[in-house]
Amino acid sequence: MKHVLQARNINKFFRDAEVFQALKDVSFNVDKGEFVSIMGKSGCGKSTLLYILSTMDTNYEGELVLNDKVLTGRSAQELAVVRNEHIGFIFQFHYLLPEFSVLENVMLPAKKFGLKSKQEIEHDAMEILRRLDVHEQALKVAAKISGGQKQRIAIARSLINNPTIIMGDEPTGNLDTKNSENVFSILKELSHENNLSLLVVTHDTDFAAKTDRIITMEDGKILSDGL
Amino acid sequence: MTNWGLLLKIAKTHLITRIKQSSVAALGVTFGIATFVILISFMTGLNGMLDGLILNRTPHIHIYNDIKPSEDQPIDYFDELKNSFNVVNSIKPKQSQVRVHNAKALINFLEKDKRVKGVTPQVAAQVFYLAGSSQLNGRVNGINVLDEVTLFNFDNYIVKGSAEALAKNSEGILIGSGVAAKLSLDIGDKVQISNINGTIYNLKIVGIYQSGLADYDNIQSFANIKTVQRILGEGSNYISDINVKLHDLSLAPAMAKRLESEFDLTAIDIETANAQFETGTNIRNLITYAVSITLLLVAGFGIYNILNMLIYEKMNDIAILKATGFSGNDVKLIFMFQAMLIGLVGGVLGVGIGYGVSVIISHTPFETEALPTIDTFPVNFNGTYYVIGVAFALISTFFAGYLPAKKAQKIDPVDIIRGQ
Ligand SMILES: Nc1ncnc2c1ncn2[C@@H]1O[C@H](COP(=O)(O)OP(=O)(O)OP(=O)(O)O)[C@@H](O)[C@H]1O
Ligand SMILES: [Mg+2]
Numbered sequence: 001m002k003h004v005l006q007a008r009n010i011n012k013f014f015r016d017a018e019v020f021q022a023l024k025d026v027s028f029n030v031d032k033g034e035f036v037s038i039m040g041k042s043g044c045g046k047s048t049l050l051y052i053l054s055t056m057d058t059n060y061e062g063e064l065v066l067n068d069k070v071l072t073g074r075s076a077q078e079l080a081v082v083r084n085e086h087i088g089f090i091f092q093f094h095y096l097l098p099e100f101s102v103l104e105n106v107m108l109p110a111k112k113f114g115l116k117s118k119q120e121i122e123h124d125a126m127e128i129l130r131r132l133d134v135h136e137q138a139l140k141v142a143a144k145i146s147g148g149q150k151q152r153i154a155i156a157r158s159l160i161n162n163p164t165i166i167m168g169d170e171p172t173g174n175l176d177t178k179n180s181e182n183v184f185s186i187l188k189e190l191s192h193e194n195n196l197s198l199l200v201v202t203h204d205t206d207f208a209a210k211t212d213r214i215i216t217m218e219d220g221k222i223l224s225d226g227l
Numbered sequence: 228m229t230n231w232g233l234l235l236k237i238a239k240t241h242l243i244t245r246i247k248q249s250s251v252a253a254l255g256v257t258f259g260i261a262t263f264v265i266l267i268s269f270m271t272g273l274n275g276m277l278d279g280l281i282l283n284r285t286p287h288i289h290i291y292n293d294i295k296p297s298e299d300q301p302i303d304y305f306d307e308l309k310n311s312f313n314v315v316n317s318i319k320p321k322q323s324q325v326r327v328h329n330a331k332a333l334i335n336f337l338e339k340d341k342r343v344k345g346v347t348p349q350v351a352a353q354v355f356y357l358a359g360s361s362q363l364n365g366r367v368n369g370i371n372v373l374d375e376v377t378l379f380n381f382d383n384y385i386v387k388g389s390a391e392a393l394a395k396n397s398e399g400i401l402i403g404s405g406v407a408a409k410l411s412l413d414i415g416d417k418v419q420i421s422n423i424n425g426t427i428y429n430l431k432i433v434g435i436y437q438s439g440l441a442d443y444d445n446i447q448s449f450a451n452i453k454t455v456q457r458i459l460g461e462g463s464n465y466i467s468d469i470n471v472k473l474h475d476l477s478l479a480p481a482m483a484k485r486l487e488s489e490f491d492l493t494a495i496d497i498e499t500a501n502a503q504f505e506t507g508t509n510i511r512n513l514i515t516y517a518v519s520i521t522l523l524l525v526a527g528f529g530i531y532n533i534l535n536m537l538i539y540e541k542m543n544d545i546a547i548l549k550a551t552g553f554s555g556n557d558v559k560l561i562f563m564f565q566a567m568l569i570g571l572v573g574g575v576l577g578v579g580i581g582y583g584v585s586v587i588i589s590h591t592p593f594e595t596e597a598l599p600t601i602d603t604f605p606v607n608f609n610g611t612y613y614v615i616g617v618a619f620a621l622i623s624t625f626f627a628g629y630l631p632a633k634k635a636q637k638i639d640p641v642d643i644i645r646g647q
Binding site: 047051054056057076077080081083084085089091095096097098099100108109111112113114157169 | 230233240241244543544546547548549550551552553554555556557639640641644645
């Protein structure tokens, strides 16, 4: 199977008062359609890794490859385009633009991409919202909907440009059990039906157990890769 | 690839959801621009009026025969003393007349010149005004009154009577308002004029002249050229002054110089004669720009502050935008747009209000002895100043927005996401 994402010998140092190595020689791959979870104790470097993989953090050693293209060393402008086109990101906290409507929030990355007409984008966004069962909220202002709904809308937004991979940093960490199961089943469905790759950091053992593969980290190193 | 429309829409949404702050920022700009427009319209209106007061009346080139000692004394022609240091005491001007020599030929020559719009000859005479027992020192200028009207707007300064009345009456005179007041004379009265030899002439007052400059109005009167030539006892060749109006005022200094050297006369150009007016105009303009720029600077700081605050509030939005593929440059543009939108709205409102107030000022009564032809405040409604106003608003908000926007561009989304 083809590797969608490859991390090769990633090292990350924080150089504040003293030098601290947060990631030590991290290497692994994610395949197409694979649902991978990352687990590990608090402070072991999961978020740090995810920021590097999502191209937002460029200050690392090693090599990052997406769809057989090396991303390491590219300009910030190029990486912004890569994020827009290929990477969906779901945060632990529901990051939506509070002053825009739900629909506009979902449409925003597609408008930035600029490939489709406004009508097409709006149609696609409504489709995705319907699939996630939040289409009734479409015209509400993002600030005025519930936490679980916000997280589903964030997922909808991450899907709008048909990305190569979706990354999530504890996307259910802030939700109750029912909502959390709901979000999980949505993600699972996406990975199976759309052949979408998913890489999700989680503390929830039940959640992780249901994914295709669990990567366990400790002190900035990969302890076990459930291959 | 930059999607301007999208960035503009985000900028607009940010502004509209903070309409209070945005309005305060825009009002700062409005205040600055309105003040600029009002000040500059009023100041240049005033300048225009004052310049007009002088320029309308002042010939572009004034030709006369100045009586002064000649530059070369006889000893200078004596070759043997060429290299010695010569001192001549008590130099006096040589005996000569104040008339312009061969004036008719000179006038003909000037009228043929394509740069010249018109030429008017004048005859000036020192006189005494006599009315009953009072006697007043003064001056009468003989003029071709209708030419003076077309070239130098002479009729603007006739407050009673008319130029035509003088043109028709060879025994008529237009007396200065100061002369009229001092001698208690009015239109229709007779005034006696005595020349320096004591010969007395009776003239009828057909109008009253008021320039607005009291020193002038207290002595000056006007009559037809022939009348004054008669008072002086001179023939029709006697001309004391020639006034020239050009199509292009800026040619005056060069032409005056050539006339002086070619015809051995004194020719004063308008710029030399009125240099001090230029200075006054420049200082008024300087004050206007200084005050307006100060106000805009204050408005600019307001915008700078508000944008800084907004960016602080919008950290999360910036992180989301960057995480979903907006580049640092896109984010910078969003905040620059906000600043410039504030500038545009504030600026347009500012020129609008500025125009409104200018209209009110231009209808406000303003009557003064010194300016007989003005009855409301002078305001200059030149469209250029409105364009400059809006440009000013955009430029100042551009600079006010630049630093905060640059800051937003540099915000690292990882720092924000991690900070939650
Ligand atoms: N900006 C920073 N400067 C210095 N050290 C940092 C910085 N950010 C993170 N660290 C350190 O790097 C290590 C990994 O942090 P990271 O946030 O990746 O942990 P995590 O696995 O996501 O933990 P959690 O499960 O609590 O979210 C931690 O020890 C943290 O203290
Ligand atoms: Mg973390």
